[in-house]
Amino acid sequence: MTGIDTPTPEPATQTSVCPGCGSVLAVVPGLAGTHAGASASCAGLFAVTVRGLREEAGQDVRAAALLQVSTDAYDAQHLVPGAPAAAPVRLALARERDVDPARAAALGSRVDDAAPRDLTPPSRWTTTVADLAADLDVVDLPTLVRAWADAVWADWAPAHARLRAAADTALTS
Ligand SMILES: [Zn+2]
Numbered sequence: 001m002t003g004i005d006t007p008t009p010e011p012a013t014q015t016s017v018c019p020g021c022g023s024v025l026a027v028v029p030g031l032a033g034t035h036a037g038a039s040a041s042c043a044g045l046f047a048v049t050v051r052g053l054r055e056e057a058g059q060d061v062r063a064a065a066l067l068q069v070s071t072d073a074y075d076a077q078h079l080v081p082g083a084p085a086a087a088p089v090r091l092a093l094a095r096e097r098d099v100d101p102a103r104a105a106a107l108g109s110r111v112d113d114a115a116p117r118d119l120t121p122p123s124r125w126t127t128t129v130a131d132l133a134a135d136l137d138v139v140d141l142p143t144l145v146r147a148w149a150d151a152v153w154a155d156w157a158p159a160h161a162r163l164r165a166a167a168d169t170a171l172t173s
Pocket residue numbers: 018019020021022023038039042043078
């Protein structure tokens with residue numbers, strides 16, 4: 001036995017690249033995908049990160065608003081090709097038209113109808129849910145979520161004009 005060809009056993013951590021936000025995350029065995037356009041690991045990480053907000057949202061309007069902003073930021077990074085880009089339009093409503101996130105969500109099908117279906121998402125993202133989770137020990141969640149939504153909206157810059165137009169259509173239709 002020479003041992004020359006014997007590979008050194010690597011720690012068996014498999015990773016996957018999220019098709020939406022590009023996060024490289026460990027594959028968690030048995031975790032099923034829970035979000036279209038996202039890897040199962042990424043969707044799972046988002047669910048864990050906002051679990052506290054989800055639990056408080058029923059009693060706390062600020063938690064509910066923050067949950068909505070988080071969901072819009074996450075969805076805007078995980079669009080399904082060919083589906084309406086509703087989440088970036090909701091970001092436009094909240095950030096550029098001063099529409100309360102809950103009301104932007106309540107516009108529902110009007111946003112879906114107005115949202116473009118042919119947008120090319122940014123190829124790189126400044127901040128992902130993986131960055132958010134990594135910073136949670138040192139920065140509080142509301143601050144992180146707002147910075148994340150700012151970054152996601154900024155990353156969508158090439159489509160801002162169309163997203164603003166769609167936001168206005170959703171408000172006036
Ligand atoms: Zn992702």
